[in-house]
Structures are given as structure tokens and as C-alpha cells.
Amino acid sequence: MQKFRSTCPIASALDLLGDKWSLLIIRDLAFMGKRTYSEFLASEEKISTNILADRLGWLEENGMVSSQQDASNKKKYNYHLTEKGLDLLPLLLEIIIWSDKHLPEHIAEQAKFFALQIKEDKAGVLAYWRAQLSQ
Amino acid sequence: MQKFRSTCPIASALDLLGDKWSLLIIRDLAFMGKRTYSEFLASEEKISTNILADRLGWLEENGMVSSQQDASNKKKYNYHLTEKGLDLLPLLLEIIIWSDKHLPEHIAEQAKFFALQIKEDKAGVLAYWRAQLSQ
């Protein structure tokens, strides 16, 4: 029933984001330009429809994501990262650096290129994506 | 059956660490000076014994943690972060910064102080803990 297990910042972040899907939705919003339910659904990891609906609701309830009805198509909802969601970018970049270093045989070439850019200029990459995603 | 859902670095890291407990064990090893099963068990989040045994095995199998029998007490096993585990420190620091900023009413005072230090000198904090934990 309680949302948080403790007052530890790491445990608390995990209570909000520590499942197999939430950060992938954040990734899709951050780096893949995805905005809608059906776009998230089409990601290669193949999230199920009920879990996606549940996670979008959870992320919105907890202020990491916001949604608004599409202006030109009333049945579409566009999701965006809030400031709280955008502030997960540094964390995502660190994950990419870690996976690039420790799972090199496994990850995609494209990801390695991204990791290289991050290692060369983390602040620059961060600024670029923040600008991209703001507004 | 498959370990990884995709070749995405974020999805892959989540496949290894994306549960409610693994990163807390890493935290205990990194910042709390904990080394043994019963010390992890005593953490305030109250992990169950079977889950703890399972996660320690998983983290060791996947090279993030190593264990060795205690020299002076044969029934004790001391766990340590490997290089792969140590390289999660930057990620942990980013999580702390995020929680400090976005869950301020929830996290402990002590964590806020730690977050402040990280914000003032991230590289320094990182270097300090790496030195602390190496060897």
C-alpha cells in the first residue's frame, strides 16, 4: 500500500522507476521521438497493452510524464516528459555508458556511437537533448 | 528464457538490474560498507531471505559482484563489487541527485547532504568512493 520502502534516495527512485518498462517509455520519449501509445507499443521490446496503459498512468500520476489530447486528432494523446522526467536524462546517459563498457558484445552499433559521443562531451549531449525536448 | 529483450543499452541494463532489489545490494556494497548476507538482510527495506540469496547469485553470475569465504570464519562469505559493479557508481550518484531534487519532502536529511556533496564535486565524490572500494 505504501509507495516508498524507506527514505533512501536510491530505494525511493526504484519505487517509482524500478521495473522493467518505465525507463523504456522514458527512453522512447527522450531519444526516439515517440509520443503516442501506439508508438510506444511498436518498440522492439514488445510491451503488452495493459502494462503500457498501466505504466503511462503511473508515470503521469507521479509527474514524470504529461499528456494532452492531439489538436488535429481527438482520439490521440501526446505524451511528453515533464521537468521531473527530463531530469532523468543524466541517469539514462550513465546507463548507456555502462552498457557500452560492460555489455559490448551485446549492444547495437548505433548505441556504441551514441556512447562515444556521450563520453566525448556528456554536457553537450545533455544540452542537445534537453533543447530538443523542451517546450 | 532469453536474458536480453533487445540490443538497446538501456533495455539491456534493465534486464540485468531492473528489479526492486539489485541496485539496493549494490548501494549497500558501495556506500554502506556492507559485505555479508546478514548485513544486507538487515537493511531497512527488509528484503526476504530467498530474494536476497537469488539476487546475490544473479549479481555474481553476471559479474557485478564477487564473493569469497571469510578467512577467519568459514561460514561467512564476503561480497565485493567487481569493476563492472564499481562502474555503477556514476549511475547511483545520478539517482541520488534526481531523488534529492524531485522527492525532497521524502528523502532523509543525510541523503540531502550527500546529494549536495555530489553536486558540488561529482568527480571528487566518485574518486573518493572508488578509492574506498578498490581492492
Added chain:
DNA sequence: ACAATTAACTTGCATAATGCAAGTAATTTT
């Protein structure tokens, strides 16, 4: 205008992950 399609879900049920309480086995301490 009407039928087909799209978009965003919900529902019901199966499987897998987690949680809880108790038990075990090998030391180590008293």
C-alpha cells in the same frame, strides 16, 4: 453516408516474480 480502420485502451485468464514463515546444515561461540 456508411463501412472499415485506427487509437487507446480494458478484461479475463495464465504464468512468473516476489513475499512470508518456517526449516536446514554447517560452523562457531559459550
Added chain:
DNA sequence: AAAATTACTTGCATTATGCAAGTTAATTGT
């Protein structure tokens, strides 16, 4: 030698996730 410690395992309950099908409202195609 008995009691306590340490690191687990086992069995079962609960919760989370996964899968397939169905629903509702809006939109597009003819």
C-alpha cells in the same frame, strides 16, 4: 556439549507481468 550464528532452502500465498481477445470513440476511405 548446547546454544547461537550464518547462509541459506522450501513451500505456499500474494502480486506483477504477459497474452489474446474485446470495447469504445474518432477518423478515414469509398
